[in-house]
Amino acid sequence: MAETATTAPQRAATRPRLRGGALLGTVPFFAFVTIFLVVPTLTVIIGAFTGDGGRGFTLENVRALGDDYILAAFGRSITLSASSAVIGAILGALLAYALVTGKPDGLLRRAVTAAAGVLAQFGGVTLAFAFLATIGLSGFVTQWLQEHGLDPYANGVWLFELPGLTLVYTYFQIPLMVIVFLPALDGIRPQWREAATSLGGSTWHYWTRVAGPLLAPAFLGSALLLFANAFSAYATAAALVSQGSPIVPLQIRGALTSEVVLGQANLGKAMALGMVIVVAVVMALYSLLQKRTAKWLG
Amino acid sequence: MTGVAVHLDGLRRTFGTVHALDDLDLSIAPGELIALLGPSGCGKTTALRILAGLEEATAGRVLVGGKDITALPASKRDMGMVFQAYSLFPHLNARQNVEFGLRLRKRSLQRAVEMLELVGLSGFEDRYPNQLSGGQQQRVALARALAIEPQVLLLDEPLSALDAKVRVQLRDEIRRIQTEVGTTTLFVTHDQEEALAIADRVGVMRSGRLEQLAAPAEVYLRPATPFVADFVGISNRLPGTVDGETVEVLGTRLPLVGAHSGGPVTALVRPEAITVTPDADSTAKVVTSSFLGSLSRVTVTVGDHLVVAQVPSGDLPELAQGAPVRLTIAPLAVVVE
Amino acid sequence: MARVAFRWTVLTVMGVFFLLPLVAMAEFSTRDPETWPLLLDWPRLSADYPALAEGILASLAQAALTTVLMLVLLVPTAIWVRLRLPKVRPLVEFLCLLPLTIPAIVLVVGLAPVYAWVNYFVGGSSITLVFAYTILVLPYAYRAIDTGLSAIDVKTLAEAARSLGSGWFTVIVRVVLPNIRSAVLSAAFLTVALVLGEFTIASLLHRTNLQVAIDYLGKSSATVSVAVSLAALLFAFVLLIVLSLAGSVSAKGKKS
Numbered sequence: 001m002a003e004t005a006t007t008a009p010q011r012a013a014t015r016p017r018l019r020g021g022a023l024l025g026t027v028p029f030f031a032f033v034t035i036f037l038v039v040p041t042l043t044v045i046i047g048a049f050t051g052d053g054g055r056g057f058t059l060e061n062v063r064a065l066g067d068d069y070i071l072a073a074f075g076r077s078i079t080l081s082a083s084s085a086v087i088g089a090i091l092g093a094l095l096a097y098a099l100v101t102g103k104p105d106g107l108l109r110r111a112v113t114a115a116a117g118v119l120a121q122f123g124g125v126t127l128a129f130a131f132l133a134t135i136g137l138s139g140f141v142t143q144w145l146q147e148h149g150l151d152p153y154a155n156g157v158w159l160f161e162l163p164g165l166t167l168v169y170t171y172f173q174i175p176l177m178v179i180v181f182l183p184a185l186d187g188i189r190p191q192w193r194e195a196a197t198s199l200g201g202s203t204w205h206y207w208t209r210v211a212g213p214l215l216a217p218a219f220l221g222s223a224l225l226l227f228a229n230a231f232s233a234y235a236t237a238a239a240l241v242s243q244g245s246p247i248v249p250l251q252i253r254g255a256l257t258s259e260v261v262l263g264q265a266n267l268g269k270a271m272a273l274g275m276v277i278v279v280a281v282v283m284a285l286y287s288l289l290q291k292r293t294a295k296w297l298g
Numbered sequence: 299m300t301g302v303a304v305h306l307d308g309l310r311r312t313f314g315t316v317h318a319l320d321d322l323d324l325s326i327a328p329g330e331l332i333a334l335l336g337p338s339g340c341g342k343t344t345a346l347r348i349l350a351g352l353e354e355a356t357a358g359r360v361l362v363g364g365k366d367i368t369a370l371p372a373s374k375r376d377m378g379m380v381f382q383a384y385s386l387f388p389h390l391n392a393r394q395n396v397e398f399g400l401r402l403r404k405r406s407l408q409r410a411v412e413m414l415e416l417v418g419l420s421g422f423e424d425r426y427p428n429q430l431s432g433g434q435q436q437r438v439a440l441a442r443a444l445a446i447e448p449q450v451l452l453l454d455e456p457l458s459a460l461d462a463k464v465r466v467q468l469r470d471e472i473r474r475i476q477t478e479v480g481t482t483t484l485f486v487t488h489d490q491e492e493a494l495a496i497a498d499r500v501g502v503m504r505s506g507r508l509e510q511l512a513a514p515a516e517v518y519l520r521p522a523t524p525f526v527a528d529f530v531g532i533s534n535r536l537p538g539t540v541d542g543e544t545v546e547v548l549g550t551r552l553p554l555v556g557a558h559s560g561g562p563v564t565a566l567v568r569p570e571a572i573t574v575t576p577d578a579d580s581t582a583k584v585v586t587s588s589f590l591g592s593l594s595r596v597t598v599t600v601g602d603h604l605v606v607a608q609v610p611s612g613d614l615p616e617l618a619q620g621a622p623v624r625l626t627i628a629p630l631a632v633v634v635e
Numbered sequence: 636m637a638r639v640a641f642r643w644t645v646l647t648v649m650g651v652f653f654l655l656p657l658v659a660m661a662e663f664s665t666r667d668p669e670t671w672p673l674l675l676d677w678p679r680l681s682a683d684y685p686a687l688a689e690g691i692l693a694s695l696a697q698a699a700l701t702t703v704l705m706l707v708l709l710v711p712t713a714i715w716v717r718l719r720l721p722k723v724r725p726l727v728e729f730l731c732l733l734p735l736t737i738p739a740i741v742l743v744v745g746l747a748p749v750y751a752w753v754n755y756f757v758g759g760s761s762i763t764l765v766f767a768y769t770i771l772v773l774p775y776a777y778r779a780i781d782t783g784l785s786a787i788d789v790k791t792l793a794e795a796a797r798s799l800g801s802g803w804f805t806v807i808v809r810v811v812l813p814n815i816r817s818a819v820l821s822a823a824f825l826t827v828a829l830v831l832g833e834f835t836i837a838s839l840l841h842r843t844n845l846q847v848a849i850d851y852l853g854k855s856s857a858t859v860s861v862a863v864s865l866a867a868l869l870f871a872f873v874l875l876i877v878l879s880l881a882g883s884v885s886a887k888g889k890k891s
Contacts, residue, residue, distance in 0.1 A: 022719040026727070029712040033730050036770045040745025041737065047744075091649070097787050098645040101638055108646075118868075118875045119653065124834040126864040127845045129853060130656040131860045133663035140659035171656065174649070191385040194352050195439075197372045198379040199399035199446060209398070213389050232738030233835035249740040256744065256839055272741040280736045295428060296388040 044276065047269035061270035070251065070271065077247040078278075080162055081230035089223035089250035091170070092177020099178070100185045113182065116175035123172050124235035131168045131240075135159060160241050168236055173226050180225055184218030187297025214296055221289030228282045231275070246274055299483035301508045302449050303365035306351070309358035311344050311506075319355070320506035331476055331483040332511075333497035335490055337529070341506040342486045343454060349484060350452050362449055378443030378453055378481070379452045383459040385439055386427040392438045393423040399446035411458035413441035416475060440472065445481060451476065451483040456630045457492060469496055490530045494518060502526045520555055524566055524635035533566035534605050538634060545634055548600060553631040563634040567627060572607035572626040574598065576616045577624035584621045598623055657865070664862035674862055675698035684859065690848025693761040697844060698830040701768040702823045705776050708769065710819060713780050714811050717789050718803075734770055739835040742770070750840055761842040764833075771836070772829050776822040783818020787811075824878040828871050 051058040064070065099109050135141050135152060136159065145152055158164050188211060196206045234249040245251045248271055255268030304326040311319040319341045326332050334342040347353040347359055351372030359368045367375060379385075386395050396410040414423055417437040427435055436456050443451060453472070457465045473496050476483050487493050493500045494514040501511040502525070510522040521527035538547040540558045545551070547565045563600060573586075574596055586606065588594040594611045597604055609617065617623065663668050672678055681688035709731075734742070739839045746767055753763050787809055796810045812819070834846035845867060855859040 022715075023723075026712055026720065026723060029708050029727070030730075032708055032769070033773075036746070036749065036766050037730065037733060037773075039734070040742055040749055043748055044741060053549070094645050095649050098642045101642050112646075114876050115653070115872075118828075118872050121828055121832060121875075122868065122871070124832050125850045125853075126832065126868055127850065129857075129861050129864040130660050130868075132853075132857070134656045134659035140662045141655065142736065147713075171653070174653075189384055191381045192387060194350075194372075195379065195381065195385045195387070195442075196398070197352070198350055198375070198377050198452075199442070200373050200402045202373055202396075205402060210387055214387075225782040228736075232740070234740040235740065235838075235846065238834070238838070239853070249738070252740050252744060256747070260667045268744055272744040275738055275741050276736065279738060283736050 044269050044272045047266050048273040049271075050266055061266045062273075064267050065270055065274055070248075072249045073245065073251045074274065074278075076162060077231060077249070080165055080169070080247060081227045084166045084173050084230045085165070085223050085226035087170050088173025088177050088226050089181075089219065090224075092174040092222075093181055094144065096178045096181045096185055099182065100188075104186075113178065117176040119175035120172055120179055122175075123233060125239040127168060127171060128236050131159070131164075131171070160243075162246065165237055165240065165247075168240065169230050169233065173230065176226060176229060177222055180222045181218060184215060184222075184293055184297050188214065189295075210254035217289040218293040218297065221286045224282050224286040224289070228279045228286070231279060231282070236297060282283060301480050303328050303361075304443065304484070305359075305361040306349065306448055307359040307361060309345060309348060309360070310356045311341070311348065312356050314432070317341075317506045319348070319358075321358070322506065322508060324508065324511070326482055326484065326499060327498075328482055329480045330498045331473070331485060332386070332499050332501060333485040333487060333493035334501045334503055335487055335493040335530070336503035338488060340503040340505050342488075344506075345503075346452050346486045347456055349450065350377050350379055376446065376449045377452055378446060378448030378450070380436065380439045380443050380454065380456045382455045383432065383435070386435055386442075388427050391426050392422050392430065392441075393418060395427070395438055396442045396445050398442065403446065408591065409445055410441075413445045414438070416444070416478075417441045417469070417614055431459050431464075433468050436460065436468060437471075440475070444475070444481070448481060451481045453483065453485040455486075455487055458487070458489065466494070472496065494530070500530075502529060504529075520631055521566070521633050522555065524564075524633055527633045529567040531568060532606070534572070535564050535626060536567055536603060537604065538563050538565040540634060545632065547627060548605075548625060550572055550627040550629070552627065553627055555631045555633045558634055565632045565634045567632055568630070569595065569606045569608040571628040571630050571632075572605065573626040573628070574607045574609050574613070574617060574623050575626070576621060578622055580622045580624045582623050582625060584617050584619055584623055586619065587617055589614065598625060600625065657868075660861050660868075664858055664865055667858045670858050670862045673859070683737065684852065684856075686843070687848045687852055687859070687863065690845045693838065693843050694831055696762055696843035697764055697768060698827045700765045701772065701830050702826045704765055704769045705772055706819065709773070709776055709780060709822070710812070710815075711807060713784060714789065714807050717784055718806075719795050720739050728777070728781075729810060731773045733774075735774045736856050737820065738781075739771065739833075740839075742767070743820075743836050743839045746840065747838070759842070761837070761844060764837055764840065764842055764844065767836050767840070768826075768830050768833060771833065772826045774848065775825045775829065779822040779825060780818050783815035783821075786818075787814045821878055824874055828874055831867060831871060837869040 048061050049057055049059065051060060065074075095112075099112055102109055120182075131139075133139055137153070137157070142152060154160075159167075192210050192214075193206055196210050201209070234253075237247060237250060238253065241250060245254050252268050252271050252275075255271065303317060304324075306322055306324040309319050309322040310317065318339075322341070322345055324332070324345070335344060336342050343609055344353060347356045351367075351370060355368065359366055361367070361531050362375075367622070386392075387398065390398065392414060393410050396413050397407050400409060400611065411420075411423065411516065414420060417440050419434060419437050419441070420431065422434065422438075427438070430438065439456070452470075456472070457469055460468065469492055472485075485493070485496060499511060500514050500517045502509045502517060504525050510517055510526045512522075513522075517526060517530055521530060527533045538545040538552075540560045540563050542560075543554050543557075545554050545558075545565050547567060552565070552567075582598050582600045582605075585597045585599055587594060589611060592611055593608050594614050595606060596609055596614075596617050597606050599605075607625065673683070677688075712727065716727050750763070750767075753766065756761060763766045792810055792814065793806045796806045801810070831845060833844065834850065837847045838850070845863075849860045849863050849867075852863070
């Protein structure tokens with residue numbers, strides 16, 4: 001066999017030598033990033049293991065993460081993130097599929113992807129007010145429903161609790177899913193369906209044996225990204241929820257703004273560290289699945 | 299296993315006002331390999347895809363082994379198909395790719411190993427498509443298509459994404475395997491050399507129609523139309539005058555392919571039909587000569603015309619630039635327009 | 636046909652879900668007919684709602700300065716690292732993408748002590764948020780610029796320019812930069828959009844911007860804050876659609 005698998009293009013043997021002068025060019029960047037990114041990150045990590053007031057190493061803060069109310073907050077955060085990620089991933093994938101079945105360069109597709117780009121970044125206070133205007137107590141939809149004898153809040157106001165937050169988060173999760181999942185769908189080659197068909201496979205066979213397994217890592221990875229996205233979100237919840245601190249970001253706000261309470265400041269750092277760990281684990285899994293996707297559908 | 303006969307009967311395919319296929323009739327004998335050759339957009343791929351069931355014909359019938367399968371869905375047709383590239387399922391290794399059709403048919407998976415052996419890929423069973431070269435991927439695709447013991451093998455430009463050297467090697471191997479298994483085969487390509495080398499018969503297509511369907515030598519030596527003469531091989535376009543069943547070109551009378559009403563025409567003459575000899579009295583002169591191996595090519599001016607001729611490389615020293623030469627045309631039949 | 640039906644069902648349902656809040660905001664903000672005219676009347680707005688006016692101005696200034704700081708820090712570094720320091724590139728990439736795994740709320744926790752020093756040296760103005768925002772937009776801006784740089788052969792371009800006698804400054808400013816214009820533009824637009832939507836850091840570092848003002852206003856005058864929200868959202872829409880058009884225009888330019 002004369003053929004060989006393609007090898008990476010030959011690298012030129014001579015690499016530019018590392019000179020002090022060349023490194024100088026990157027000093028402003030590294031200096032800035034050190035002060036405003038590395039130092040804060042280390043502050044959180046070190047602070048999580050430091051006793052209040054004192055300088056000694058302690059596991060008190062991390063141990064305090066085991067407190068019932070903090071565990072419950074993490075539980076609620078994870079529930080909220082997971083449910084909004086699952087709903088967002090499924091609906092977003094359906095929308096993305098609806099887009100790829102149309103013309104690849106069509107106006108509809110371009111309009112929807114552009115809108116998704118905006119809405120995926122649409123969070124925070126603006127989003128909270130959008131939903132207050134929609135299904136708040138005097139919102140557009142609420143009033144319309146009430147005029148027709150239906151009261152969405154007959155069993156209590158759920159907008160400011162987890163179900164409400166899930167609904168509001170879905171509003172930026174679906175567009176994000178469209179953006180991250182669309183490239184994977186585009187990577188599906190028409191030849192695969194045709195090959196499967198000519199080999200005797202039905203549509204069912206194609207989806208269960210070819211497209212399904214191929215898209216699974218991309219779907220799972222995208223859902224993880226959505227999870228991290230919801231888990232990190234703060235502003236929308238902060239604007240919507242004024243009483244209590246059901247989720248971790250709001251607990252951290254409490255710890256930050258009530259520094260008078262002894263032993264709270266570094267507990268906040270411990271919770272922050274907890275968040276970073278959750279997000280980092282999720283993002284690591286995401287990039288693992290993303291690599292698999294790039295190999296198959298790149 | 300012996301092949302089945304395939305008939306395409308008055309196939310038509312229109313997109314709006316464009317005829318991708320214009321009443322195409324084509325019969326493939328059992329076990330025969332026919333190459334459809336033509337420029338892009340000539341309808342060759344459309345014909346293949348209609349035979350595969352991946353596209354629907356606007357009108358006409360497809361018969362395989364005497365049965366009308368025009369309405370049969372692609373998944374029920376038993377056609378082995380090899381695409382231009384990237385058709386292997388990337389999440390399955392070579393063996394699993396070949397097993398795909400066997401599993402759907404609940405047949406013995408042992409055949410997958412045998413098929414990979416047939417295409418010369420023993421030992422590569424566990425490689426994934428991205429760990430295989432382009433040529434190896436196409437071998438797997440061929441094994442996958444043949445594993446299901448298809449009634450017809452369809453090859454849609456299977457070599458055009460490969461390097462020149464691999465292309466020739468795999469071309470010969472496809473021919474060997476096809477002869478060995480005896481499956482009726484339709485091979486679509488835009489590469490005339492490939493078509494002539496591999497096929498029992500070559501069908502040259504243009505604008506949805508067959509211009510000529512004949513054995514490779516016939517297509518090359520006796521092109522039926524100026525289009526075929528132009529598309530297959532290279533031709534000199536020389537002025538001539540038709541007189542009855544002959545045409546006079548540069549003072550030589552040549553037999554004519556087909557009939558022509560007479561008068562001034564353009565004749566298409568192959569470079570290898572022209573012999574170049576040094577002649578100090580001639581007004582024709584060598585313009586350039588290029589060395590191509592055992593044979594070489596010289597360009598000669600005759601009056602206002604440039605004539606390309608093929609000569610043995612040994613003659614080159616006598617045919618330097620500016621040398622006066624005489625041209626002789628072999629009395630082979632030519633096509634005129 | 637089933638596929639077409641599926642397609643339009645999905646698109647219609649999603650369309651309603653996504654348009655409804657926008658329609659509701661439009662309806663809600665026009666319940667008081669005075670609201671929109673007020674928004675367009677800057678002197679009255681700043682007289683009646685000084686906090687909102689201050690927030691709008693702060694956000695605009697933050698957006699502009701963050702864009703400048705981001706470009707100054709990132710573009711030369713990204714080019715330089717590709718040209719001269721390929722070994723340093725993974726580190727730069729890691730640092731640029733790091734903020735993705737650090738939620739803004741966590742960054743605030745770590746930034747609080749840093750900003751104690753910022754307050755000490757340059758004061759507590761809202762403009763100082765530019766430092767934090769530059770970190771926040773780093774992943775998005777870096778990816779945009781890196782994609783632009785990957786699309787061209789920076790090394791060959793630089794070698795060609797240097798063989799013609801240009802210095803490094805000319806290489807970066809006159810040769811590489813013009814070729815990644817659309818990537819730089821896209822990074823700038825993303826920066827503006829992100830900064831205009833930022834709430835977490837501003838609110839918790841006790842500074843003001845548009846989102847903080849809207850949140851504050853929501854407690855007293857919901858109609859105005861919904862109207863401003865809608866206006867901000869529409870502005871972001873226009874911005875990003877211009878961006879996507881600019882992107883597709885330059886993509887077309889490359890094809891030909």
